[in-house]
């Protein structure tokens with residue numbers, strides 16, 4: 001239960017409600033154990049965006065700077081949406097992959113632990 | 121002739137007459153209508169007269185004392201500036217400490233000044249009101265003198281002139297802004313715990329030591345003198361914060377859980393805010409004073425433990441985050457510096473990879489973590505830069521909904537993993553850097569759903585420079601952030617090859633060689 005105490009009615013909208021993004025939604029992407037991109041990045045995309053665009057465009061643009069990117073065994077990668085494991089369908093949209101506003105996709109590449117195994 | 125000589129008042133009498141005797145209880149309106157803020161947070165005060173004034177300073181003595189300090193300060197600043205003091209600092213990388221400091225600290229001093237003048241109006245007792253008023257004036261003075269001391273550098277080095285514009289817009293300044301916005305929108309007692317106690321008492325040394333000693337070690341007489349001139353004020357600020365805690369706890373046992381929650385919250389928020397100060401100590405000062413880890417051990421672990429032992433008789437416990445901060449002291453400065461290094465286009469100050477002897481210093485100071493987790497990636501970046509492939513991450517970051525830090529801290533117990541926490545409130549997801557920030561959110565979600573996160577706001581089209589045509593066919597929200605931030609391109613990028621680096625070397629040569 002809230003502990004907020006106020007002198008007057010207090011009711012303000014969320015700054016990042018989905019309605020503020022003109023038909024798009026926020027998506028965060030993190031490459032696990034590759035903290036060189038030390039923060040996950042955020043995108044605003046229409047829910048119809050095919051998942052392939054996340055990999056081929058946004059992840060490739062950002063992560064290909066890392067020497068591990070070329071080493072990825074794509075048959076072994078695992079994905080989490082938040083803490084829930086899921087298998088994305090490249091050809092389906094974000095919405096059809098069950099990805100909603102402000103979801104966090106965690107990309108796991110077994111065997112690759114960053115520069116000199118440092119997690120970076 | 122008989123002359124009537126009035127007896128000179130003693131210090132204590134004089135103090136009483138000039139403060140408490142000037143106060144009165146209202147009669148046209150009931151006191152609780154004139155002072156509604158002291159009641160709504162749930163803190164119960166039965167007798168304001170029990171407030172012990174921690175220092176007895178009258179306003180006239182205060183003016184006299186501060187004026188004297190100002191005279192000395194400006195005499196030194198003038199001498200330093202007239203003698204081209206900026207060329208006597210250790211090396212031009214030091215200017216970036218000033219740039220980071222200028223953006224992050226004076227604007228918060230101004231917020232402290234506003235906060236304390238609000239609290240001075242809201243409190244009932246004359247003692248706390250006078251003390252808060254003086255602190256407000258002090259903080260305003262800190263705000264001004266810090267800017268004055270750095271303004272001379274602005275004549276020579278890039279990236280200092282738009283700090284006021286950038287304060288409420290720039291991504292990396294949002295954590296400090298949110299810290300004070302949170303405090304100033306709380307009630308007066310929470311503000312006193314947040315700023316008066318957690319920040320001024322528990323954490324202030326971690327802010328002051330690196331800046332003042334760092335300035336002294338690196339030949340910056342101007343910033344050093346400003347620091348010393350503020351330090352005697354800080355002694356007063358600390359006693360005020362502590363007295364306020366004791367007063368609340370002595371007034372009613374029901375106040376304890378409220379005060380404890382605020383101590384937990386604000387110690388954590390302050391700790392997060394200090395990550396960039398630690399980074400300054402470990403990476404940005406050309407000549408180091410001590411490591412952030414050492415400073416944390418002395419000023420937080422040892423001094424903090426002593427303080428909380430002293431408060432144990434009131435039932436106060438050490439802040440909940442204590443253990444986590446001890447684990448993190450080995451990591452956060454490295455994580456922060458890498459975080460800034462990767463954004464050469466998005467900071468109005470330069471970053472660089474430490475020289476080999478500086479990396480050795482870090483290895484020595486951080487034997488448990490540096491070689492294993494951080495040195496390899498820094499050396500990798502260095503090789504890439506030398507090969508003409510300097511790291512430049514162009515994506516927009518994810519931030520914590522409460523502390524607004526970029527998500528970059530590791531999972532407790534596992535330095536290889538990023539720490540993520542999330543919760544759902546009214547159908548919307550919110551993300552945090554830690555359990556502590558998550559708990560702060562869940563205690564008052566109505567407040568933190570309003571957090572300003574720069575990358576989100578940009579994607580909403582709220583961060584456009586003047587004159588942007590949002591109906592243009594190629595309009596993309598957030599595509600013109602540099603113009604929106606008024607970023608000076610000369611101030612961005614790697615230190616190596618920067619204009620500051622070249623100018624400093626040239627001017628120093630002119631000053632010291634034939």
Ligand SMILES: [Fe+2]
Nearest residue numbers: 229258259262
């Ligand atoms: Fe201050």
Ligand SMILES: [Fe+2]
Nearest residue numbers: 320353354357
């Ligand atoms: Fe202060």
Ligand SMILES: [Zn+2]
Nearest residue numbers: 520523553557
């Ligand atoms: Zn946080």
